[in-house]
Amino acid sequence: MQTVIAFILIFGSLVFFHELGHFLLAKRAGIMVREFAIGMGPKIFGMTKGETIYTLRLLPIGGYVRMAGEDTDTVELQPGYRVALITNEDNIVEKIILNQKTHYQNVIFLEVERADLERELWIEGYDEDDQFVRYNVSRTALVVENGMEQMIAPLDRQFNSKSVGARAMAIFAGPLFNFILAFFIFLIIGLIQGIPSEEPIIAEVIDNNVASSAGIMEGDKVVRVNGQAISTWEQLSEQIYDNPNKAITFEVERETGNEIIELTPKQVVQEDGTTYGQIGVMRTMEKNPLQAVVYGVEETYNMIVLIGTLVGKLVTGQFSIDALSGPVGIYKTTETVVTFGLYNVLYFAAMLSVNLGIMNLLPLPALDGGRLLFFAVEAVRGKPIDRQKEGMVHFVGILLLMILMVVVTWNDIQRFFF
Incomplete structure (x- = not known):
C-alpha cells in the first residue's frame, strides 16, 4: 500500500506540475484552455471552473492541456443549419443550441445563413417568421450540442493566433516546471535533512x-x-x-x-x-536555509547534466533501449526506494521530474521538443508550416511513442515478473 500511495503521489505530482506549466503560460498569453487533464483515456472525474474543465483520467501515462485552436474544436455553422438561440437582455446571443430538441425556455429558432464565431462574432439567418435577422454573439457564448456545453473561442483566444514566442513559451513551460519542481524537492531535502558537509x-x-x-x-x-x-x-x-x-x-x-x-x-x-x-x-548534515537554496540549484543542475548525458548515449546507441523503464519499471523502483525512507523517495521524485523534463524536450514529433522545433522553423521561414502536415507528423509521432511505450512496458514485465 505504501508503494501504491508513493507511486500515485510521485507520478501525479510530476504530471501535474508539467501540465501546470503549460496551463499558466497559456493563460498568461491569453489562450483559452479547454481542458486540464491528469492521466489519459476514459474520464474518471471532471469539474468545470470558468472556461476550463479539470479532469482525472484512467490511464496513468501522462496528461495534457487542451488549448483552443489546437485541434478541430471550433464551431462552424453552415448555411441551412437550424439552431436555437438564447439571448440576454441586450439581445446578444449567450447560447447556441445545435439541435432542435431543447428544454430551454424563450429560445429563438434560426435557420443559419452566415455566421462568424471567431472574428466579428455574429450570426444571421431566417427566424420562424421567415424574417432575415442578425444577432451579435457574446465572447463567452456557449455552444450546446447533445447536452454538452463548450465556450466559443474568439480568434484572439486561440493558440495559433498568438506569436511564435508566446506559443513556444506555453509549450516550453511544461519541461521548465519539471526542473522547477526538482529544485523545490531538493530545497525541501536541504531544509529538512540538511546539506551534506x-x-x-x-x-x-x-x-x-x-x-x-x-x-x-x-x-x-x-x-x-x-x-x-x-x-x-x-x-x-x-x-x-x-x-x-x-x-x-x-x-x-x-x-x-x-x-x-x-x-x-x-x-x-x-x-x-x-x-x-x-x-x-x-x-554530517548542516542546516542552513541559504545553503539549501544553493544545494537545490546545484543538485538540479547536476541531475540535468547526468540525465542529459545518459539520453545522449541513448541517442548515439551507447545505451540500450532495454535500459528504459515505463510505468511498470517506475512502480517497481518506487517499491524499492520506499524501503529506504522519505528522503530517498523525494530524491527519486526529483530525478524523475528532471528526466520527464529532458525527455519532453527531445526534438521528436508529439513531444514538446518536437513542437518547439516546428516553432523554430516557423520563426526562420517567417510563416507557419501547413497545419495539416504538422498535425500528420505529430500523429505519426504519437503512434511511434505508443509503440515504444508498449515495448518498454513489455520489457519491464519480463524483467520484473519472469
Missing part, C-alpha cells in the same frame, strides 16, 4: 557493519587513509569506494587524540557486475 567527519555508524566492527565512532574525523591526507568527504568516499575487499588504514582524530584503525570495506556487486567498497557510515 564537506568535512570527512563521521556523523553516524551503522550497526553490524564494517565500520562499527572496526571501532569507528560517531564524531570521528578521518585525517588520513593509507597515509594519504584526507580533507573532504569525497576523498574519503573514493578511498572506500575504490578498495572493496582490500585492507586499508584509517587515522581518525578524536578528543582523546588520534587513533589508527584498520578495516576492510565490504564488496558490493552492482547489476552490471562492477563492484565498490562500503563500510556503513553517514556524513
Whole structure:
C-alpha cells in the first residue's frame, strides 16, 4: 500500500506540475484552455471552473492541456443549419443550441445563413417568421450540442493566433516546471535533512557493519587513509569506494587524540557486475536555509547534466533501449526506494521530474521538443508550416511513442515478473 500511495503521489505530482506549466503560460498569453487533464483515456472525474474543465483520467501515462485552436474544436455553422438561440437582455446571443430538441425556455429558432464565431462574432439567418435577422454573439457564448456545453473561442483566444514566442513559451513551460519542481524537492531535502558537509567527519555508524566492527565512532574525523591526507568527504568516499575487499588504514582524530584503525570495506556487486567498497557510515548534515537554496540549484543542475548525458548515449546507441523503464519499471523502483525512507523517495521524485523534463524536450514529433522545433522553423521561414502536415507528423509521432511505450512496458514485465 505504501508503494501504491508513493507511486500515485510521485507520478501525479510530476504530471501535474508539467501540465501546470503549460496551463499558466497559456493563460498568461491569453489562450483559452479547454481542458486540464491528469492521466489519459476514459474520464474518471471532471469539474468545470470558468472556461476550463479539470479532469482525472484512467490511464496513468501522462496528461495534457487542451488549448483552443489546437485541434478541430471550433464551431462552424453552415448555411441551412437550424439552431436555437438564447439571448440576454441586450439581445446578444449567450447560447447556441445545435439541435432542435431543447428544454430551454424563450429560445429563438434560426435557420443559419452566415455566421462568424471567431472574428466579428455574429450570426444571421431566417427566424420562424421567415424574417432575415442578425444577432451579435457574446465572447463567452456557449455552444450546446447533445447536452454538452463548450465556450466559443474568439480568434484572439486561440493558440495559433498568438506569436511564435508566446506559443513556444506555453509549450516550453511544461519541461521548465519539471526542473522547477526538482529544485523545490531538493530545497525541501536541504531544509529538512540538511546539506551534506564537506568535512570527512563521521556523523553516524551503522550497526553490524564494517565500520562499527572496526571501532569507528560517531564524531570521528578521518585525517588520513593509507597515509594519504584526507580533507573532504569525497576523498574519503573514493578511498572506500575504490578498495572493496582490500585492507586499508584509517587515522581518525578524536578528543582523546588520534587513533589508527584498520578495516576492510565490504564488496558490493552492482547489476552490471562492477563492484565498490562500503563500510556503513553517514556524513554530517548542516542546516542552513541559504545553503539549501544553493544545494537545490546545484543538485538540479547536476541531475540535468547526468540525465542529459545518459539520453545522449541513448541517442548515439551507447545505451540500450532495454535500459528504459515505463510505468511498470517506475512502480517497481518506487517499491524499492520506499524501503529506504522519505528522503530517498523525494530524491527519486526529483530525478524523475528532471528526466520527464529532458525527455519532453527531445526534438521528436508529439513531444514538446518536437513542437518547439516546428516553432523554430516557423520563426526562420517567417510563416507557419501547413497545419495539416504538422498535425500528420505529430500523429505519426504519437503512434511511434505508443509503440515504444508498449515495448518498454513489455520489457519491464519480463524483467520484473519472469
